[in-house]
Amino acid sequence: MSGPILPGSVIGVLGSGQLGRMFALAARRMGYRVHTFSPDSDTPTGQIADVEITASYDDLDAVRRFASQVRVLTFEFENVPAATTAAAAELVPVRPSGEVLFTTQNRLREKTFLRQHGFPTTEFRAVRSAEELRSALQEIGLPAVLKTAGYGYDGKGQHRIASLAEIAPLESVVQQQDHILEAFVDFACELSVVAARGLDGALCHWGPILNTHSRHILDTSVCPAGLPGSVEKEAVAIAHAILEALDVVGVLCVEFFLTRSGRLLVNELAPRPHNSGHLTIDACVTSQFEQQLRAVCGLPLGAVTQLKPAAMANLLGDLWRDGEPDWTAACRFPDVKLHLYGKVEARVGRKMGHLTTLADTAEEALRRVMAARAALRPGR
Numbered sequence: 284m285s286g287p288i289l290p291g292s293v294i295g296v297l298g299s300g301q302l303g304r305m306f307a308l309a310a311r312r313m314g315y316r317v318h319t320f321s322p323d324s325d326t327p328t329g330q331i332a333d334v335e336i337t338a339s340y341d342d343l344d345a346v347r348r349f350a351s352q353v354r355v356l357t358f359e360f361e362n363v364p365a366a367t368t369a370a371a372a373e374l375v376p377v378r379p380s381g382e383v384l385f386t387t388q389n390r391l392r393e394k395t396f397l398r399q400h401g402f403p404t405t406e407f408r409a410v411r412s413a414e415e416l417r418s419a420l421q422e423i424g425l426p427a428v429l430k431t432a433g434y435g436y437d438g439k440g441q442h443r444i445a446s447l448a449e450i451a452p453l454e455s456v457v458q459q460q461d462h463i464l465e466a467f468v469d470f471a472c473e474l475s476v477v478a479a480r481g482l483d484g485a486l487c488h489w490g491p492i493l494n495t496h497s498r499h500i501l502d503t504s505v506c507p508a509g510l511p512g513s514v515e516k517e518a519v520a521i522a523h524a525i526l527e528a529l530d531v532v533g534v535l536c537v538e539f540f541l542t543r544s545g546r547l548l549v550n551e552l553a554p555r556p557h558n559s560g561h562l563t564i565d566a567c568v569t570s571q572f573e574q575q576l577r578a579v580c581g582l583p584l585g586a587v588t589q590l591k592p593a594a595m596a597n598l599l600g601d602l603w604r605d606g607e608p609d610w611t612a613a614c615r616f617p618d619v620k621l622h623l624y625g626k627v628e629a630r631v632g633r634k635m636g637h638l639t640t641l642a643d644t645a646e647e648a649l650r651r652v653m654a655a656r657a658a659l660r661p662g663r
């Protein structure tokens with residue numbers, strides 16, 4: 284095996300959103316160069332990268348040209364087609380591998396992988412027709428959640444089904460693309476473990492992190508999560524075992540439900556740095572983005588020590604509804620850190636930035652970050 288990819292080298296990123304932007308910031312701080320590839324221009328990642336390539340993921344000649352100019356390739360967008368990573372992998376290491384991406388970019392493949400490896404998930408069935416929807420509902424019971432198998436994130440393409448009277452409009456929906464039906468989990472809380480695995484197999488984690496969602500989109504994250512020690516230990520053990528089973532090199536986030544009876548169920552995997560791990564930028568010796576860089580470059584992993592309890596609150600496009608948010612008001616909270624992603628258009632539900640704060644306790648950090656976010660609303 285050749286040695287690590289050292290500062291000064293070019294790292295390629297497939298995708299150009301905020302995750303690529305924060306990765307690029309970490310990479311440039313350590314003296315790397317970053318090239319990004321996506322169908323868009325003037326992107327959150329492109330604004331930070333040395334080179335921004337605008338081309339379709341299906342343009343495999345453009346993908347090969349891009350790959351030929353970088354030392355290692357990673358991704359920040361889960362829906363990169365398998366053919367794209369395969370074309371790139373002919374020329375350059377892709378980390379995590381295209382196989383990891385392929386397994387995790389489809390909920391059915393992902394949950395089947397988890398079940399086959401004995402990881403706990405909610406009951407689920409594949410749904411490819413109206414008949415399969417009816418029989419799956421009979422087997423799983425109500426309430427249930429219907430999700431598209433592919434291309435779903437932040438609750439997009441999800442329907443909660445509480446009664447059989449609701450399935451008529453969904454019958455045509457399930458004919459159009461593959462779906463998964465899941466038993467609805469009446470959870471006590473949601474948590475995540477963001478973990479990383481180096482090229483040498485070394486493992487580390489940040490978390491567990493306690494998360495709240497609003498309209499299916501992550502709203503706040505807090506670490507430490509303050510859950511019973513046995514639950515936290517089990518969540519970390521599951522996350523590490525998943526990274527090993529998938530042979531991940533890089534960062535992967537495992538999202539969990541904790542049921543009211545104290546059982547952990549894996550809801551979803553994200554084979555990349557995750558929104559719930561953004562607080563690691565300000566709160567930890569090594570952030571999830573720097574760790575991704577170290578892992579994909581074959582460098583030793585950095586310490587994940589958390590400096591203080593921390594909380595993060597997302598800033599969605601909704602905040603812009605009545606005008607530009609009041610940034611000065613947020614900056615009056617001297618210990619709150621503002622992160623904005625450089626997105627020009629603020630749409631409802633679009634992730635535009637986040638706030639993080641550190642405090643002596645997790646509760647105090649959450650209270651302060653929520654107060655700072657409330658102060659942002661224009662005209663207050």
Ligand code: AMP
Binds near residue numbers: 436470538
């Ligand atoms: P997902 O896109 O699958 O991560 O779902 C987004 C959010 O929807 C989750 O974080 C949960 O808050 C909620 N959700 C998704 N699936 C279920 C389920 N089977 N039972 C209960 N809530 C769910």
